[in-house]
Amino acid sequence: MAADVVYVVSQGLEITTDRLLDSPNGNEPKWIDMGTGTTPATATDTTLETPGPEARTVGVMTQETTNTTDDTLQVVGTITCTTGAKAITECGLFAHLTSTTGFLFLRATFDAINLQIGDSIEFTIQVVYDQA
Amino acid sequence: MEEVRSGMRRPEARLFAKVTRASGEVIDLGQVAGPRISRASRAKGKAGRKRLNQVAKEARDGS
Numbered sequence: 001m002a003a004d005v006v007y008v009v010s011q012g013l014e015i016t017t018d019r020l021l022d023s024p025n026g027n028e029p030k031w032i033d034m035g036t037g038t039t040p041a042t043a044t045d046t047t048l049e050t051p052g053p054e055a056r057t058v059g060v061m062t063q064e065t066t067n068t069t070d071d072t073l074q075v076v077g078t079i080t081c082t083t084g085a086k087a088i089t090e091c092g093l094f095a096h097l098t099s100t101t102g103f104l105f106l107r108a109t110f111d112a113i114n115l116q117i118g119d120s121i122e123f124t125i126q127v128v129y130d131q132a
Numbered sequence: 133m134e135e136v137r138s139g140m141r142r143p144e145a146r147l148f149a150k151v152t153r154a155s156g157e158v159i160d161l162g163q164v165a166g167p168r169i170s171r172a173s174r175a176k177g178k179a180g181r182k183r184l185n186q187v188a189k190e191a192r193d194g195s
Binding site: 004007016108109110115116119121123124125126128131 | 143145165166177184187191
């Protein structure tokens with residue numbers, strides 16, 4: 001049983017401030033990945049523990065309201081299991097389509113979600129900046 | 133406990149998941165990670181995982 005933990009990791013904080021610049025150096029965090037690693041997420045993670053073979057998907061980014069108008073970043077994306085049954089236990093949000101290090105914004109770990117070939121998961125990631 | 137895990141000084145994050153099986157069956161697992169998971173969401177996740185585990189077992193058994 002994995003711990004249901006989710007962190008905006010330290011690189012995610014860096015990505016956040018970069019995106020506030022007049023000319024950001026990096027991309028927005030919109031690529032979602034999934035994997036089978038079970039080590040609970042921590043603030044210092046830099047990538048997924050065991051990424052799956054499926055490609056990252058481009059999520060749809062929107063502003064949502066949790067406590068204050070537009071205080072929440074939401075990213076929604078779907079990944080289809082294409083290469084064998086697997087138990088998904090981690091999810092990551094990246095600021096890059098393919099790079100494995102240096103671009104992780106958020107990592108989550110959770111109890112296994114069993115997928116068969118052809119099944120897909122729609123992940124909805126919410127990051128709330130007003131924690132009132 | 134969960135609020136400490138999620139990092140009090142960082143933005144608070146939550147993850148929701150919904151599985152669509154190859155057959156078209158939709159299994160909503162609700163919030164799967166993050167603080168303050170509601171009782172309803174936990175129940176949804178438990179029922180959804182039970183269904184997915186059953187599917188996995190059937191696939192292994194070839195039934």
